[in-house]
Amino acid sequence: MAQDVQDKLKILADAAKYDASCASSGVKRSNGGKGVGNATGSGICHSYTPDGRCVSLLKILLTNRCIYDCRYCVNRVSNDVPRAAFTVEEVVRLTIEFYRRNYIEGLFLSSGVTMSSDRTMDLLAEVARKLREEEDFHGYIHLKGVVGASTEALEKAGRYADRVSANIELPLQSDLDRLAPEKSIDEAEGAMRFLKEGIDESRARASRPSIQSTNSGPRRQSRPPRRFAPAGQSTQMIVGATPSSDSSVLSTADRLYRSHGLRRVYYTAYSPIPNAHQDLPLEPRVTDFVGGSPPALVREHRLYQADWLLRFYGFTIDEVVTRGDGNLELEIDPKMAWALAHREFFPVDVNRAPREALLRVPGLGTRSVEKILKARARRRLREVDLRQLRAPIRRVMPFIVAADTWEVAARSLDGEGLAGDVRKDGQQLLLFEAAASARSGQV
Template sequence: MDYERIKEKLSILADAAKYDVSCSSSGSKRKNTTNGLGDSSGMGICHSYTEDGRCVSLLKILLTNHCIFDCAYCVTRKSNEVKRAAFKVQEVVDLTIHFYRRNYIEGLFLSSGIFKDADYTMERLIQVAKKLRLEENFNGYIHLKSIPGGSDELMREAGLYADRLSVNIEIPTKSGLKLLAPDKKHEDFMKPMEKVKNEIIQYKQESRLIKSTPKYAPAGQSTQMIIGASGESDRDIMYSANFFYKKYNMKRVYYSGYVPVAEDPRLPALNSQVPLLRENRLYQTDWLLRFYGFDIRELLNEQHLNLDLEVDPKLSWALRNRHLFPVNINRVEKQLLLRIPGIGLKSVNKILQARKFRKLNWEHLKNIGIAMNRAKHFITCDSREFEVKEPSSEYLKNVILKTSSGKFRKEIGTQLSLF
């Protein structure tokens, strides 16, 4: 093996893979029952954190950065002057095993540029996963980026060896995709998503009757959108995300801020890179839709096309709906309790349990861990210490921003340091 050449390939193709975003808990439960290598049970991906707080990592690379397409926003576009490289299938298998044995990784995240055509590229991605599972007896986490336009047969085979599959939608709207990636068709993204969804449904139905049914993509499927490359509003982005969650049973939709990688008149100017804070607000909105019972139309609509960058989307909603507040923390139902700014999912469950035994006051709420600087303006309880009637939502927003400014700057600074 030419170690210097492998090292060079790894440098090129790991750097090119950094634009693929997938930093979350995997949700896969692939047990190691055959004395093989690895175990993805409870593990996450991309230097993420599992439910029990462990930080996990994986080898994240492209199979190749050669590509037949010329998408304006992509660093591997065929017209871009970058150094090209490609791994052989066995090289990726060997790298994964060597890295795992040295305790560097707990899984593999494999994507690729498209060379020759979609099926040819997809076949090679599947060969990597298949060799790892069948020849190396590898039970660690595998995430394959599916290739838009890949055949149904290949999508089915991929799910038998990968824990998670994903097809990146890339641009949130059809018009944006047509402008920036005219070689690609919207239906080429939808078809593999539909196939994966149907295969997962079929697997779940068959596994209830036959326990030995082969697993199919046990961690589900995800997708990713590039934010800010084609001028969509936050409403356009989140309406698209909401569609994918409902239509294709997505586990996650990821939002990747546009990073200028090439000069192109169709793209925003280099000085207009999407602020990290906008990404953060989109993820917060995504969380509210999936776990807090919000409807997308409550957060973004004709009157509110973009999210407020100054405050989080839950607080923004509450300031627009002050007629619903304040609520008594000891009597309010769970649905509205989830909508109080400064109170998260864990705190909601603690409050519901605690108030079975006694009426809660401000001291109890502080001990539970809610963000009092926000929550106190929207609730009453078995105390009267913080009951203040602000004259307007704008005034209240400024009060909260003033009391949160130090924490806010620290929070944003921490996020920026991650990048």
């Protein structure tokens, strides 16, 4: 590898660390014994598949040169940082070489906007095209959808990439007006709308058999058409760079999920960047926290938890945001905060309650609830049965009753020290435990 490419890699891999939208889950593709690479249906950068494998993507920028001056971006045009740019061929060669050395299983490629949105999007899509058509690469590819690019450029990206993400960047237009006046939420949503149409059309086409006419009559087409962004689309929001509340952030995310069918909204905690602009806070904006200001990552993590509750647990924004100032509790997770504020809902009888009620119990995730529903169909569940189902007993017991725990639950719920006990235990939300909770389905 040439020295100049190594230098570029050092600069552009470091510049890409601010982009969190790099999940590789959601698509399966086999090379069928030909070509290079496979894309599996699970795996996130620096995470683990169910069988314990670490899955990684080559995560780089095509260039960190940018014509925009977004205050929160380290690569803004007015910032004095080392600049570099790959050629399309260099990114293709890096991806193939890294794959063959077993360093990566796919590519996450973003970029600063160089020359124009259209030109940048076309270069990103050309990388994917060359990998697919010239290198016969079947691994995962995630491209950043450049907001403001033409529908033709976005269509080319969706044709060759597994996932395309158009970043909204900040939750409110007023935030963008202050920190990135050249950008607009409407323009970002325009890109999302086009991508959704392409994804929906591709899925509809894939769901029905394709018939091809011949001289001897119609016959089924032997090779299905290429799918459009089969892993869907995602977006990213920076939180803490502006005073916008968690309620505003979640309201925007909820609208994007409903309107554009996003697979994920990524929340990135703002942290001071090198040569930070004067319009940015010296420290991330976070709500009060006992013992001083917490790391911004705690707020970021709470937003992910709240996002999960909105999407999979039947909660509303008013329910997950329990503080009067529109922000999430930082000491305890959103589900626990709701439970403490609604003790009248509890205890929940694990032998009789519907699925929707069980999902509101702190510590019971979707997998735990499904296990309970199956087990109670055979017999009345007791505390020992819940332990065997691997339910997190310490968190669950104050909020449920089993066949043999009525008195224990009543005493726990009525005790004035319940909230204090939860908060003490409550460093329950050490960040490194989040992955384990997600894998076990417990929220």
